[in-house]
Amino acid sequence: MTIMVLHDNKLGGRIPAELGETMTSLEAISLSNNSFTGPIPTSLTNLSRLGSIQSMLFLDLYANLSGEVPLSLYNLSSLISFQVGGNLLHGSIPADIGNKFPSMQILNLNNNHFTGIIPSSVSNLSNIKTLLDGNRLSGYVPATLGRLQALQQLYLSVNMLEADDKEGWEFISSLVNCSQLQHLVLSRNSFRGHLPSSIANLSSTLQKLYLNDNKISGSIPAEIGNLVGLNSLVLPNTSMSGVIPESIGKLENLVELALYSSGLVLLLGHQVSSVNTITVTLALGSTKELLHKGWGSPRPPHKDVVAAPHQVGGSMTLPASFTLQGAGAPNSCFGPIPESLGNLKNLYTLDLSKNYYLNGSIPKENLKLPSLSYYLDLSYNSLSGPLPSEVGIMTNLNQLILSNNHLSGQIPNSIGNCLVLEKLLLDKNSFEGSIPQSLGNMKGLTVLNLTMNNLSGGIPDSIEVLQNLTSLSVLDISFNNLQGKxxxxxAFRNLSYKSVAGNTELCSGAPQLHLAPCSTRHTRKGRKKKFKSLIISLTTTVTVLLSVSIILLVWMLREKLKQKQNERAQSLIAGEKFERIPYLALSKGTDGFSESNLLGSGRYGTVYKCVLGNEDREPLAVKVFNLCQSGSSKSFEVECEAMRRIRHRCLIKIITCCSSIDLQGQEFKALVFEFMPNGSLDVWLHPKFHKSTTRNTLNLDQRLDIAADIIAAVEYLHNSCQPPVIHCDLKPSNILLAEDMSARVGDFGISKFFPENASKRVLNSSSTTGIRGSIGYVAPEYGEGSAITSSGDIYSLGILLLEIFTGRSPPDDMFRYSLGLHKFTEDALPGKALEIVDSTIWLHEEPMDMPKVVSSEPMDSTTRSSVQECLISVLRLGLSCSKQQPRERPSIRDVAVEMNAIRDAFLTFVS
Structure with a gap:
């Protein structure tokens, strides 16, 4: 017996040709997990005795073996295991490969660049147990695979294999004859049509069934419960729909059920009881490593990961993770959360997030789970009612995420019992009252988000305790009713304006917060209380002292009046409520509307930088309307009305307006906005007259944040305004960037309000006056005379998303004779995603063969895969939004949930 084992080292360079010339007696050779480069030496064909024990193995995720596999290697008929996966090999699979290896048990060609079809002759590999392939193969899967009686693992993921309702699914029926089949992985292909019902007739030994990232439609076959051996059923990112069959309750070994981003419906109240054996036996299994990496829900593990369920006699022996995350699906789960989940005593995570129609209150029983320690995520649902005081029982919980629901009432003081809580997200609800003092007990709290609630009270009374939380690094209390300094x-030392915006009664001397200074206006109530207390006390004193007090009071009121008059003169810059600014002040502040202060121009007006008073004051932006342009007066009125009604951190903030007469006696109209120091998104996506550098382009993180801000603004306009607003002109030049590169949507000159009695989807057609929008961004139905709808904004948003991540403008000359940016992107996915994205994304890192994201190390396959998955997901979202037919586009709420999921998943990975 002669073997050579050199795997798991740091060997590099080429594999020496002499290896096959001098060591002809070798029976087995393993060179895996090294860094060899270059081609496979043809001299290895001299090792004619290979395979009598174990095969050659060149499996290394970071290897760089290239070229084609020498045809002579396929003549080593004694090979038992032939593994060349994880390299850069190319070429096609020989048509007669099945006739070459009569004893072959493992054939591993995955993660290379092989093209062509899968030869039907593979069905002649009668002893094959494991068939691994993830390349660029196309065509149909041979319908004769059922001959492989010994087949245990079939991996055909990450190819371009096809099937539809007419042809291609025959191999599933054939595999019914493979009685030992354990793993069937068909992920990331081009399979379409309905999943054949014969899949439920596969071997009862089948443990893993992966069909994710295909275009499979229809419903899950009702007989899926026949596959009693399944421990992983992975169906996300497909077009499947319908109710999950009740027979799934028969799958007693199931430890991973992944359904995110599909249209499948789970009737929680009905089916959880019927699948009690599933939830009771739910264990970490193959999702353990993924959860430890911070993913919010189990993702399909790497195809080489095989893990058995950790269970004994049908009962759970390890802490479990129960995840039914919607992650963008329109209705993954609906109905109330069943109290029966409180019986799963060994759960350490519970994730029911992003299921839009999950409603009702939070059951107290689900807050009494003794093992719940990692996180509880019920965000992005329609839950209502108060947060039960039983939340304080979860003393070992690390993360509590309840964002974007309809929860109300006060935050229970018992929440302070969650002493080890690190992340508390209660944003986008309707909580009221003061912030509990007990939050100060959470010494390890790092993230606290309370934005967009109805919380009130003064900071000295309810929040100052947070100053002592030394670990708190992220704090957001914006858009509440908080008061005081x-x-x-x-944690308040590094706050930005974004974290405190929308609290009109807050004040501060910190310039970066852009709040009014803590002057008399903000302390009026406190002083009145002091005066009242003083007067009451003086009534018990002698008349002389009372008289003195009255005189003193009159004097102070007079001084207050003077101070108020002075503050009113300063309120153009510092206050929350602004007086109208006269024409002369604007003219002086813009140096006579000089070109040196020009910021940009549009259809109805021109925007200038304006500094009122001293140069050390913060600048403003003035939009001067060109009243000679037809429709500009109407645009001024529409924009005034829009800005009067709306308020959101991702919308441009209006300061005041000016409707006056200029020095020539002509009518003058202008709007004054907050100044955006980083200009419009357009100049960042398409730098003009400059070489692209890290200073004038955007990295991937920034683009994801900007996209999320824009979507949040549109969601607010469509769903939270009364009446709702259709923007009608979403494009990069109307997106402005603040100092911290957060986005603000502006220019409401052609926006449209829904009538009070209109539906939330369609305006009365009589209210439309021609096409609204800009070429390349305007919805196609508007060109056919259709009424204005929220779907029109969704189309523009979709095109905008594609532009943000490809860097290509829809009116670009390259699309003059093609079908446009949508078709350009659609044709490139999924395989060429990295080829069409804006190349300036990679300028933010040091040059190298492959782009990288967050470190100075070359991008490994895991990082590359995550970056590619992120880009494919966001481009697919843009394609979904910009579909030709309005009824096929998602709602803005669906878009917001999906965008947040994409960004959170990517940020979790890079962190």
């Missing part, structure tokens, strides 16, 4: 210590 913002502390300047602890």
């Amino acid at each position: 913002v502390p300047d210590g602890g």
